Amino acid sequence: MDTFKVQIGRVTRDLPIVPVSPDIKVALFNMLGDTDVTEEAGRELAQKLPADIDVLVTPEVKALSLAHVISRESGKPYIVIRKTQKPYMVDPVAREVVSITTGKPQLLVLDGFDVQKIKGRKVAIVDDVVSSGGTLHSIRQIIEEVGGEVAAVVAVFTEGQERPEVTALGHLPLFK
Numbered sequence: 001m002d003t004f005k006v007q008i009g010r011v012t013r014d015l016p017i018v019p020v021s022p023d024i025k026v027a028l029f030n031m032l033g034d035t036d037v038t039e040e041a042g043r044e045l046a047q048k049l050p051a052d053i054d055v056l057v058t059p060e061v062k063a064l065s066l067a068h069v070i071s072r073e074s075g076k077p078y079i080v081i082r083k084t085q086k087p088y089m090v091d092p093v094a095r096e097v098v099s100i101t102t103g104k105p106q107l108l109v110l111d112g113f114d115v116q117k118i119k120g121r122k123v124a125i126v127d128d129v130v131s132s133g134g135t136l137h138s139i140r141q142i143i144e145e146v147g148g149e150v151a152a153v154v155a156v157f158t159e160g161q162e163r164p165e166v167t168a169l170g171h172l173p174l175f176k
Helices: 035-048 064-074 112-118 134-145
Strands: 003-008 011-019 025-027 055-059 078-081 093-098 105-110 122-130 149-159 167-172
Touching: 003 025, 003 035, 003 167, 011 035, 035 064, 035 149, 035 167, 055 064, 055 112, 055 134, 064 078, 064 122, 078 105, 078 112, 093 134, 105 112, 105 134, 122 134, 134 149
Parallel strands: 055 078, 055 122, 122 149, 149 167
Antiparallel strands: 003 011, 011 025, 093 105
């Protein structure tokens, strides 16, 4: 299997190149269960956060452990945007998004209990990889709808087209 070598601080990984559609392959970056990568990336990104950030917001699952490390390192709390609406959520705010890695519509949901933690605050969106920008766009809409200001976007990698609005530790190309 072909791989693509990445460096995250002092940690190196060979990412498998996998197809996500008939025409596109990606270097698959999956931090889940990789403590060394998560810790290194979290420390590095915490140092790159603007000083005026009040709260971190992250989509559920793959970036969750990253947001936890950035939160611990920066002292900023974090909120998780869920991918399913739960029965216990009060007045949830939801958006649909199609991600390059899933290829099908997904729901992003902010629990109404978390709205006051975002309203009037400067927010940093935390993600593992920003590719098409669909997830980022939907999270930004949710944050702005509830009165927060997106003041930064941090990710371990950008992918595909360059994204100057994202503070990232590296860039992953797309493969044919």
